[in-house]
Amino acid sequence: MSLRESPIGGRRPTMRDVAARAQVSFKTVSRVVNDEGGVSPLLERRVRKAIEELDFRPNVGARILRRSDRRTASIGLLLEDVANPFSAAVQRAVENEADQRGVVVYSASLDEDPARERALAKAFGARGVDGLLLVPAGGDQSHLAAELRAGTAIVCLDREASNLPVDSVVATNEIGAAEGVRHLAAAGHRRIAFIGDRRTVATARQRHAGYLEALRGCGLPLDPALVVQDVRDTATADGVVTALLGHPDPPTALFTAQNLVTVGAVRALRRMGLEHAVALVGFDDFLLADLLSPAVTVVAQDPAAIGRTAAGLLFARIDGDTVPPRCRLVPTTLIRRGSGEIPPS
């Protein structure tokens, strides 16, 4: 393991360098490197020795360029934001699946910006990824049609693609949200507020739809004053909840449709001293939700399952699966912890 002086400058050694050192033709080196067989033990030993001595490593780029299948054994992962625990959990699951298959992963955060979606899909596409795993950022993925035609597999996750015939893997957003809201209604609440993410985000729209559906199903009136959309960060959510609860006829329960929004609501309730008075159910679980007081009731998603499933579908496509695009639903689970079981005051 000593730091040998390589005889060939700072350059990485090539098969020709190895061949020269082992006194064989460079095709023989290729055979050994690729375990093609058909090389005498003597030569093979010489080649392996030379490889070791030079610390030769095949140039993957050159290999890909020449190979007939054009596989790069790489995929691109386009998330909303890795710093968000949901995205991070998805990435981890994807990495596991990819790693198992000897596939490397490019990753990037899009921050809900369609321009970034286009730019990064293009950048990854130009690098010849075999597949793209995408959390759609905009309302239109048709720009990826050429990528698809060029043979790049694409699977969307967390949200379905628009105007692009690809598989997708999403949580049961509408069903889950409806379940959360019904849970509040079952506790006797009639004034349940909805605070959700931007309407440009499909999951936000679905969760809102679930909210409306649950109200209808429970025979509760819809009060537009209790619905606030386009809230995407903790600080804004905090402000919104503060305002809602300051109204003359405030809600007795809150349904927060995104994890950062839930956290903002917790902060607002805490500051107003209302955390044990106003019920709260959040969509998407978060670390320590069970240690707050009251512990936060949530409609939990399963990001690891979403990532794993999406990667599975992607690799199936890469391996030649051509069935029509499907949408796989990953179930959500209502976790009762306390905040969602507070009765109306």
Added chain:
Amino acid sequence: MSLRESPIGGRRPTMRDVAARAQVSFKTVSRVVNDEGGVSPLLERRVRKAIEELDFRPNVGARILRRSDRRTASIGLLLEDVANPFSAAVQRAVENEADQRGVVVYSASLDEDPARERALAKAFGARGVDGLLLVPAGGDQSHLAAELRAGTAIVCLDREASNLPVDSVVATNEIGAAEGVRHLAAAGHRRIAFIGDRRTVATARQRHAGYLEALRGCGLPLDPALVVQDVRDTATADGVVTALLGHPDPPTALFTAQNLVTVGAVRALRRMGLEHAVALVGFDDFLLADLLSPAVTVVAQDPAAIGRTAAGLLFARIDGDTVPPRCRLVPTTLIRRGSGEIPPS
């Protein structure tokens, strides 16, 4: 934006295809694509039209293979585990820096496994990354020497490299831990327990050293029964804390040297109903630490600064910087929130 039928099968179009369609030599296409200039406006327009019509995108792999500088505009990021908020924050910061420079990022989680470190560094190296950003997983990085010689820049983060002359960016682990422990001692605690990660992890050793230093500095005796190392997950930490507090002469304060360990301690204290009786200071901040009761006092790291700084150093190296390896320290901050200010009982 319609889905045009490309005239050339499922294959991606090449410069030759563009050249044929634009009726020019393919070198002219290359000139246009690379903005080399020296192309008449007429031909340039024809070429751009053909590029548009065929949705041509240069094959990055082929370009790299031929170029003299051998740059791939890609880097590899080897983290401990993206699912850990610390790693996720680092990745996000790195992505930002890379993106700004038009560089793509391969990422992977090593799970503290030296074999994975070797395998993934090798995989990324074979793909010709310009640089590697690494959270060292084992006690020896000398296997990367060949990579370094081959011209790959390497910067370690969170921990320094062993047996490899590269830059590193780490938090002030020892200083920060000592500050946290002194803070507990200042509140009057004399029996302060230390619960830390595996001793194979350099940061764990440094934080332990900080603990010892603070005890010495405060004239407190070291009780080996209060020191538990090699704890790496929440469940184990929970058990360890439960055991410690069940002893005849229990600690009155806990210093937990890793974020998951801190969470485990919070769970144990809560279950035992001691969260307001036993003081707690954790190393590394976590989401919602301020909303727990008591809110958790921590020695906060700045993962974003660590990632940003490391990426900066890496790109400087890639751009030819050859000063001797440096180690950059990123300061930690003690955040008093309540749990660390509980006096001894």
Added chain:
DNA sequence: CTGTTAGCGCTTTCAT
């Protein structure tokens, strides 16, 4: 079993 030749898609060098 081993070696030769061609050429992946592109940039470089050199010619026109």
Added chain:
DNA sequence: ATGAAAGCGCTAACAG
């Protein structure tokens, strides 16, 4: 201003 030829490091298709 344009193009032809060479060749990056490798695999594929054929020889021997």
